[in-house]
Amino acid sequence: MESIVVKGGRKLSGEVIIDGAKNSALPLIAATLLAENGSCCLDNVPDLRDINTIIRLLEGMGAVVQRQGRRLEIKTTAVDNCQAPYELVKTMRASILVLGPLLARFGQARVSLPGGCAIGARPVNLHIKGLEMMGAKISVEHGYIIGQAECLTGADITFDVTTVTGTENLIMAAVLADGVTTLRNAAREPEIVDLAAFLRKMGAQIEGEGTHTVTITGVEKLSAAEYQVMPDRIEAGTFMVAAGISGGDVVIKNAPLAAMGSVVTKLQEIGLKIEPLTTYKEDDLLTGVAVRVSRGAEGLRGLDIKTMPYPGFPTDMQAQAMVLLALADGTSVISETVFENRFMHVFELQRMGVDIEVEGRTAIVRGVAMLSGAPVMASDLRASAGLVLAGLAAEGETVMSRVYHLDRGYAGFEKKLRSLGADIRRVEEN
Ligand code: UD1
Numbered sequence: 001m002e003s004i005v006v007k008g009g010r011k012l013s014g015e016v017i018i019d020g021a022k023n024s025a026l027p028l029i030a031a032t033l034l035a036e037n038g039s040c041c042l043d044n045v046p047d048l049r050d051i052n053t054i055i056r057l058l059e060g061m062g063a064v065v066q067r068q069g070r071r072l073e074i075k076t077t078a079v080d081n082c083q084a085p086y087e088l089v090k091t092m093r094a095s096i097l098v099l100g101p102l103l104a105r106f107g108q109a110r111v112s113l114p115g116g117c118a119i120g121a122r123p124v125n126l127h128i129k130g131l132e133m134m135g136a137k138i139s140v141e142h143g144y145i146i147g148q149a150e151c152l153t154g155a156d157i158t159f160d161v162t163t164v165t166g167t168e169n170l171i172m173a174a175v176l177a178d179g180v181t182t183l184r185n186a187a188r189e190p191e192i193v194d195l196a197a198f199l200r201k202m203g204a205q206i207e208g209e210g211t212h213t214v215t216i217t218g219v220e221k222l223s224a225a226e227y228q229v230m231p232d233r234i235e236a237g238t239f240m241v242a243a244g245i246s247g248g249d250v251v252i253k254n255a256p257l258a259a260m261g262s263v264v265t266k267l268q269e270i271g272l273k274i275e276p277l278t279t280y281k282e283d284d285l286l287t288g289v290a291v292r293v294s295r296g297a298e299g300l301r302g303l304d305i306k307t308m309p310y311p312g313f314p315t316d317m318q319a320q321a322m323v324l325l326a327l328a329d330g331t332s333v334i335s336e337t338v339f340e341n342r343f344m345h346v347f348e349l350q351r352m353g354v355d356i357e358v359e360g361r362t363a364i365v366r367g368v369a370m371l372s373g374a375p376v377m378a379s380d381l382r383a384s385a386g387l388v389l390a391g392l393a394a395e396g397e398t399v400m401s402r403v404y405h406l407d408r409g410y411a412g413f414e415k416k417l418r419s420l421g422a423d424i425r426r427v428e429e430n
Contacts, residue, residue: 002403004414006391007423008373012248014420018236018255018288019411020044020070020229022051024191026094027168028198028229029054032074033063033101034175035202038224039075045229046070046411049404053092057084061098075224079106086112086143092408096124097165099147100173103136109147113140122339130157130170134177154179154218162187162309167214168195174216175204183214189310190259190285194230197286201225210285231256231288234316235410237263238385241320242417243293244272244300245327245393250420251277254288262313270324271300302330302367307338319345319386325365326354327393334363345383348376352390352398373398378405385410392422401429 025045032040045051047070055065055072062079065072082102089095089112102109114124128138128145134157136149154177159166167187172195174181186192188210196209202222208214236255243250244267257264257280264274277290302325307315315338325332326349336342343363346356351374355366373396378384384406391398400406403426406413414424 001401001429002426003429004388004400004403004406005425005427006373006388006398006400008371008392008394008396008398010246010392010421010423012243012246012250012392012417012420012422015251015253016239016416016420017253018231018239019046021191021194021232022046022048022409023164024194025051025229026054027097027165027172027191027195028227029058029072029074030097030101031172031195031199031202032224033058033076033079033098034105034172034199034222035076035224036105036221037077039073040224041226042072042074043226043228044070045072046232048411049408050092050094053088054095057088057095057098060085060088082106082109084111089114093122094165096127097169099127099145100131100169103131103147103149104152104173104176107149107151109145111145111147113143113145124166126159126161126163126166127169130166131173133157134173134181152177154181156182156184158184159186164189164192167192171195171199171206171214171216174218175199175206175222177218179218181216181218183216184212186212186214187309188212190230190233190256193285198225198227201227230286233259233263234314234382236260237317238320238389238410240267240272240274240293241324241389242392242420244270244295245324245389246422247295248420249292249294251290251292253290255291256285256287257289257291258282258287259285262311263317266303266305266313266321267324269301269303270328271296271298300324300328300367302328302332302365304333306335309338315339315342316382318342319382320389322356322363322365323349323386323390323393326356326368326371326390328367330367332365332367334365336361344379345386348379348383348387349390351376352394354390370395372396375399375401378402381405381409385413388413388417388424392417
């Protein structure tokens with residue numbers, strides 16, 4: 001088991017390049033299951049544990065996957081085993097993304113139910129309900145979702161709750177269905193726009209992605225295509241916080257600024273200076289630009305944040321923002337409306353001197369002048385990033401264990417921070 005050791009107090013400076021988005025690459029890789037001929041090529045795929053997991057899932061089904069750096073070539077023409085086993089699904093909930101494509105192309109799927117999850121119940125009932133409305137017969141047996149469909153048919157589906165992977169799964173099911181599918185109250189995340197752009201290159205007919213109503217007209221078949229994964233807006237936001245919390249001055253390259261509106265606005269209100277160095281179009285969510293981030297002269301100010309589905313403030317940036325607010329003047333209130341149990345990092349942060357009180361889904365953060373390094377334990381992916389950020393600003397040494405959470409979603413995180421001047425290293429635990 002590995003740990004990350006951070007000695008706080010260094011001001012970060014220099015340049016960092018943002019990788020491809022994990023939450024985009026995962027559905028794009030699942031979507032390659034829909035290609036009846038040829039090999040799909042995906043560029044800018046980040047080197048992450050979750051990406052390795054979905055590659056292993058596809059290989060287990062009979063896909064041939066070749067990786068060269070950030071480029072993946074995936075051939076799914078010989079897939080003959082429509083199963084996603086528990087051993088892999090339990091390590092990554094997003095494995096559920098293969099359910100829609102498998103049913104659409106092969107008319108069958110056997111996908112393990114994702115188990116309990118550290119950040120809340122996170123059910124997949126809406127994925128299942130939508131597929132049933134499209135004509136799939138679905139049962140749950142021995143912990144597995146068993147799906148069958150002679151032919152999926154278009155349907156008019158309204159989500160009770162906005163779900164990102166649920167929207168992606170149903171789009172991928174609908175592209176080969178008979179007729180038109182309308183998804184209402186759909187999620188609007190930029191990663192869904194990225195998925196739709198790839199599917200369209202494969203031959204799909206999709207309209208309205210990025211809005212609450214997505215319309216998909218089924219086609220006979222899809223073919224392989226080449227595509228470049230959009231940059232990771234959460235990684236970019238995390239580095240913005242790193243620059244601000246350390247009092248540094250960092251150029252972040254390949255940040256999808258147009259997709260980061262709520263994050264940029266909040267970080268600026270807290271007191272970060274965020275200056276785009278290249279021009280960008282406000283409606284181009286998928287392209288990265290260079291941006292310079294530093295702490296403004298007036299210091300950090302507390303404020304309130306409520307996590308919401310896109311375009312609101314992302315729950316995946318909540319832990320990182322909390323750490324910045326922990327060092328801001330005044331009291332801040334953070335409301336977590338997306339997941340019911342996403343404050344587990346609070347108890348670790350308290351050990352570092354953060355003054356926080358949690359009441360249900362609300363955290364009240366009173367700013368302090370200094371944090372103190374401590375041994376801490378990561379509880380989930382974004383919490384682990386928050387703990388490292390706290391370590392950058394803390395006096396003394398912070399040792400974070402359970403680093404595998406971080407490796408699920410940040411490619412070379414400590415290497416990138418070290419290149420910016422942070423005193424951070426990875427060690428083998430005794
Ligand atoms: C995705 C992201 C994750 C992010 C989350 C919210 C990926 C791979 N992961 O996760 O990083 O934190 O969006 O932005 O893109 N829900 C139901 N029934 C369902 C599905 C969801 O009740 O069938 C609820 C969930 O419990 C949760 C809310 O809907 O309260 C939103 O979850 P959802 O958008 O589905 O999250 P994920 O797609 O799993």
